[in-house]
Amino acid sequence: MSETVLDVRDLHTHFFLRRGVVKAVDGVSFSLRRGEVLGLVGESGCGKSLTALSLMRLLPKGGARTIKGEVLLDGENILERSPAAMREIRGRRISMVLQDPQTSLNPVFSIGDQLREALLRRHRAPRPQLTQESVEALRRVEIAAPEQRLGQYPHQMSGGMKQRVVGAIAIAGQPAVLIADEPTTALDVTIQLQYLKLLKRLQVETGMAILFITHDFGVVGRMCDRVAVMYAGRIVECGPVRRIFEAPQHPYTRALIASVPKMTGPIGRLTTIEGQPPSLMDLPVGCRFASRCVQAEPRCLEAYPRTVQVGREHTADCWKVVPA
Amino acid sequence: MKRFIARRLMQGAVLICMVATIVFFLGRLTGNPVDLMLPEDATAEDRAALTKTLGLDGSLGDQFVIFVGNALHGDLGRSIRMKQPAVEAFFDRLPNTLVLIPWALLLGMILGIPLGVVAALNRGGLLDRAAGTVAVLGVAVPSFWLGVLLIFVFSVELGWLPSGRMGGPEHFILPVVTLGTFLVAGFMRITRSAMLEVMESEFVKLARIKGLSEGVVIWKHCLRNALIPVLTLWGVFVGNLITGAIVTETVFAWPGIGRLTYEAVIYRDFPLLQAVIILKSILILSINLVVDILYAYVDPRIRLA
Numbered sequence: 037m038s039e040t041v042l043d044v045r046d047l048h049t050h051f052f053l054r055r056g057v058v059k060a061v062d063g064v065s066f067s068l069r070r071g072e073v074l075g076l077v078g079e080s081g082c083g084k085s086l087t088a089l090s091l092m093r094l095l096p097k098g099g100a101r102t103i104k105g106e107v108l109l110d111g112e113n114i115l116e117r118s119p120a121a122m123r124e125i126r127g128r129r130i131s132m133v134l135q136d137p138q139t140s141l142n143p144v145f146s147i148g149d150q151l152r153e154a155l156l157r158r159h160r161a162p163r164p165q166l167t168q169e170s171v172e173a174l175r176r177v178e179i180a181a182p183e184q185r186l187g188q189y190p191h192q193m194s195g196g197m198k199q200r201v202v203g204a205i206a207i208a209g210q211p212a213v214l215i216a217d218e219p220t221t222a223l224d225v226t227i228q229l230q231y232l233k234l235l236k237r238l239q240v241e242t243g244m245a246i247l248f249i250t251h252d253f254g255v256v257g258r259m260c261d262r263v264a265v266m267y268a269g270r271i272v273e274c275g276p277v278r279r280i281f282e283a284p285q286h287p288y289t290r291a292l293i294a295s296v297p298k299m300t301g302p303i304g305r306l307t308t309i310e311g312q313p314p315s316l317m318d319l320p321v322g323c324r325f326a327s328r329c330v331q332a333e334p335r336c337l338e339a340y341p342r343t344v345q346v347g348r349e350h351t352a353d354c355w356k357v358v359p360a
Numbered sequence: 361m362k363r364f365i366a367r368r369l370m371q372g373a374v375l376i377c378m379v380a381t382i383v384f385f386l387g388r389l390t391g392n393p394v395d396l397m398l399p400e401d402a403t404a405e406d407r408a409a410l411t412k413t414l415g416l417d418g419s420l421g422d423q424f425v426i427f428v429g430n431a432l433h434g435d436l437g438r439s440i441r442m443k444q445p446a447v448e449a450f451f452d453r454l455p456n457t458l459v460l461i462p463w464a465l466l467l468g469m470i471l472g473i474p475l476g477v478v479a480a481l482n483r484g485g486l487l488d489r490a491a492g493t494v495a496v497l498g499v500a501v502p503s504f505w506l507g508v509l510l511i512f513v514f515s516v517e518l519g520w521l522p523s524g525r526m527g528g529p530e531h532f533i534l535p536v537v538t539l540g541t542f543l544v545a546g547f548m549r550i551t552r553s554a555m556l557e558v559m560e561s562e563f564v565k566l567a568r569i570k571g572l573s574e575g576v577v578i579w580k581h582c583l584r585n586a587l588i589p590v591l592t593l594w595g596v597f598v599g600n601l602i603t604g605a606i607v608t609e610t611v612f613a614w615p616g617i618g619r620l621t622y623e624a625v626i627y628r629d630f631p632l633l634q635a636v637i638i639l640k641s642i643l644i645l646s647i648n649l650v651v652d653i654l655y656a657y658v659d660p661r662i663r664l665a
Contacts, residue, residue, distance in 0.1 A: 094565060094568050094569065123571050123572075123573060126568065126569055126571035127570045127572075131569055132569045134562050134565060139561060139562040140563055140565075140566050141563055141566070142566075142581055142584075143659070143660070143661060144585055145581075146660075153567075153570065157570060157571050157572075189661070191660070205570060206566075208570075209571065
């Protein structure tokens, strides 16, 4: 159970623009075990999505390059594989669900076409068999009357249904790792919960590992086994969900958890974090959170803190934390 | 869909009435066919007699009333020069124009669409700029010049191809190239911009996540979406080819409706001119309608809406 399926080491993905280098992912390390759900949490622009795209090696056009680090999938560094070999890996060993279901499906092909195409990646089978498998794939993601749905086009479905189809496509190749990049952000709140339950069920059934990217701590609590908190291109704290909720160590994590609205207790103003994250083009030499940190000391501005083991499987990048 | 077609047909009828009125009055501004038909020294009686025979003796208003009355019965008059019903003259020549169009379109698409895809894939690169240059040249070169140049090189100097008139397959080459050159540029540019837009979309990302090959991603997932604006252009081009083949057909002495239009104007053959313009308009409106229906076929969002 504790076997590592995905090991990301010191990943650097930067945007090389005419006006400078944007260090969007700047030394990210984490590992994912078989059958585990790891949450990757952080605010907009902290590099979560770019980390995911780096793992898929599908970086956006316009100067983004992974310049350093290793992505070990079952021990094999996929950053070194040829583009053709990488295509064999995508969909079958590592796959991804995108944020916006409205634009994730090709509007001019039927659901059946798009599913069969994904299923063909698993094995070459005659069309009737693929159609039968498509029906099963849709049933698995809890779509009613799947036989009728196959002939339909994306615009004939609701957002929640489309996202379930995207899910079915993503796991059609039976990947060992699924990256879910804010899959519920674009859905209605009531549909969100259904989708999360579905994803969790699929994860338990298939035993795949999920890297779950979100900015919502509520979702983390529901979905994840462990959580990694990202800030300005780096992971600042990582640990089991319970530990992070009960005893967050990094001041940023503490501030984030404090800013989650509570449904109990007296009604007051929401807690916020003062200031802005640093520019990814001009990062400070010291701790990246120092300028907003209430506990910052001179040494926090001078050097980036080392990663400290603060508990079992629990690490934090902060000068002030006490090693376990 | 039925209501949509019915509405479009109504709009078309109104448009045709307007076109007919305009061409009737505009044509008569060019002068009098009698001046062209009789010698300089013809007597006033001869002129009056011919004017009467041609039905040009009444006032402009009276002539228009007669024209409308006849047109409503489907009679667009007899060609002055060709001594046959104008509609008949049009339909005699129409097939000659139509046989050119598919080839010109085919040439335009076969060259233009792949060029557009290649340009989009190499955005900002050498191939993109090269394709862009081809496109600008294709649009900038006027067909009367290109036509004459092709005749000069391939007929006069090399003697490989006939310089004009209809005949075997070799007669088609120069007119088709002349017509198609203009289209290459249009197809290339619209394919390029549509591809660039589509390639950025999320569903293309999902196609790559599935592990599909670049070929399938580009030529299937992207191109099928990029073909939607290409199809619109198709409608515009077919219309252009029918009406705009005037110059090319004249240069190559091609007996199609383009040349017929030219002749009708030159000889002040009013009934023929009116018939040609009205029938061309009907043709173009029908093509646009067909394209809209085709549109619905390619894009299921329109088909099923």
